[in-house]
Amino acid sequence: MRVLLSLLTLLVCVGSFVPKRPAPSAAASKPNVLFIIADDWGFPHAGVYGDPVVKTPHFDKLAREGVLFTNAHCAAPSCSPSRAAILTGRYPHTLREGANLWGSLPVEFATFPQVLKQNGYETGSFSKGWGPGDFTVGGYTHNPAGPEMKDYRGFFKSLPADKPFCFWLCTTDPHRPYAVGSGKKAGLDPAKVKIPPFLPDVPIVRQDITDYYAEVQRFDAMIGDAVELLDSLGRLDNTLIIVTSDNGMPFPRSKARMYDAGTRIPLAIWWKGKIQPARSTAELVNLIDVAPTVFAALGVAPPSGMHGLSLWPLLTGKTSRTQPAIFLERERHAWARLGNLSYPVRAVRTNDYLYIANLRPDRYPVGDGGSATAPGMFIDIDGGPSKTWLLQHRDEPAIKPLFELATAKTPAEELYDLKKDPFQLVNVATDKNYATVRQRLSGQVMNWMKQTNDPRLDGKGDEIDRYPYYGKPRKE
Numbered sequence: 001m002r003v004l005l006s007l008l009t010l011l012v013c014v015g016s017f018v019p020k021r022p023a024p025s026a027a028a029s030k031p032n033v034l035f036i037i038a039d040d041w042g043f044p045h046a047g048v049y050g051d052p053v054v055k056t057p058h059f060d061k062l063a064r065e066g067v068l069f070t071n072a073h074c075a076a077p078s079c080s081p082s083r084a085a086i087l088t089g090r091y092p093h094t095l096r097e098g099a100n101l102w103g104s105l106p107v108e109f110a111t112f113p114q115v116l117k118q119n120g121y122e123t124g125s126f127s128k129g130w131g132p133g134d135f136t137v138g139g140y141t142h143n144p145a146g147p148e149m150k151d152y153r154g155f156f157k158s159l160p161a162d163k164p165f166c167f168w169l170c171t172t173d174p175h176r177p178y179a180v181g182s183g184k185k186a187g188l189d190p191a192k193v194k195i196p197p198f199l200p201d202v203p204i205v206r207q208d209i210t211d212y213y214a215e216v217q218r219f220d221a222m223i224g225d226a227v228e229l230l231d232s233l234g235r236l237d238n239t240l241i242i243v244t245s246d247n248g249m250p251f252p253r254s255k256a257r258m259y260d261a262g263t264r265i266p267l268a269i270w271w272k273g274k275i276q277p278a279r280s281t282a283e284l285v286n287l288i289d290v291a292p293t294v295f296a297a298l299g300v301a302p303p304s305g306m307h308g309l310s311l312w313p314l315l316t317g318k319t320s321r322t323q324p325a326i327f328l329e330r331e332r333h334a335w336a337r338l339g340n341l342s343y344p345v346r347a348v349r350t351n352d353y354l355y356i357a358n359l360r361p362d363r364y365p366v367g368d369g370g371s372a373t374a375p376g377m378f379i380d381i382d383g384g385p386s387k388t389w390l391l392q393h394r395d396e397p398a399i400k401p402l403f404e405l406a407t408a409k410t411p412a413e414e415l416y417d418l419k420k421d422p423f424q425l426v427n428v429a430t431d432k433n434y435a436t437v438r439q440r441l442s443g444q445v446m447n448w449m450k451q452t453n454d455p456r457l458d459g460k461g462d463e464i465d466r467y468p469y470y471g472k473p474r475k476e
Helices: 002-015 057-065 079-088 112-118 152-158 203-232 287-298 385-392 400-407 432-451
Strands: 032-038 067-073 122-126 165-170 239-245 264-270 279-281 326-330 345-349 353-358 413-417
Touching: 032 203, 032 287, 057 067, 057 203, 057 239, 057 264, 079 112, 079 287, 112 122, 112 165, 112 287, 122 152, 152 165, 152 203, 203 239, 203 385, 239 287, 264 287, 345 432, 353 432, 385 400, 413 432
Parallel strands: 032 165, 032 239, 067 279, 122 165
Antiparallel strands: 067 264, 239 264, 326 345, 345 353, 353 413
């Protein structure tokens, strides 16, 4: 019996020394950054925003435990320039080739992963980082968002416990194309979808939106998987998590346009014990604010030249950081016009108004209408069932106004009263009752362009149209 007890005691002692995955040491207390970004996910398509159809439990949980933003906007409603602005904290028009889709991003404009790498962080990206475009032309040897990883789970599992990380996590969800009927297969009910008034309320559009929602839900599942993995590795609580999108949903009069459906995006920020939790804010935010926020949160000196403003004081409850206006823009999206010309726009968004300056109003905002000599038909609208239906029914009296909203030329100035017209359907720029507002906002756009040395100032800037296009050329 005494021998048996001795053996049991020995086994217990040995068992207590079975090696476990070490938790990050106190010496390795540098915080981590997980930046999670969707591809074409628009506001308000998440459960926490009140959408009655799409299910986003993982985003909702982070939002409810962190800070939820209800008035966040991308700097440009187009993938490459939006992502360039996020990475650099700079307006796209200051990034030369970085202002265009299918361009490049000059390495001289420091990105937050770049700077964190120089400060001892392990960096990486999964799926779509910066792009589309050719980053090698800009001087990069890997994607500007970080070295590309085939497996984000493997990246986290293989990372030494004492190594801080900055990781850019993305999918191509909910970018088109969609599997037709995937929304119904996911259990989503098209009858419950809220159709925005700029889209036709027909079964095909309802189904198209539920298919889009199905991909939003797949993106949300990835959020949950990444959070669960970090928690299992003991690294979650010391990680700043930012979840957002690059631009609005890929539907007519949405993505690639300056209206809220194109620029307004979901945003939630989470960090256990570091930010004031369980809050929602309607503060105006531009995603150029992401990079300075990361630097402030981590205590890393930011590079010079950033235009964004840190959200850190707001996140920690030290100030409301009231920002009366944000500035938005776009240049060339797809190859949508003869000569591969862009459709340059500058805009200012306040809580009450959206003012848009269309700098080349003689061009079509979503591309030429299509002919034997034109590169397709309204190419800046992503192809899909909703676009196809709209084109097929364009001459019907009830549909023609929606078709015009989506495709027609727009005047040099647009002004929308957001309190009366939240979907920006009625342009009041020529209404004398809004003359003072129009002049004030026009002046703000002009001053912003001057302050940032905008190449488009004074009617110039056509060199932006001549920057190389690294996508597939279209026949003209």
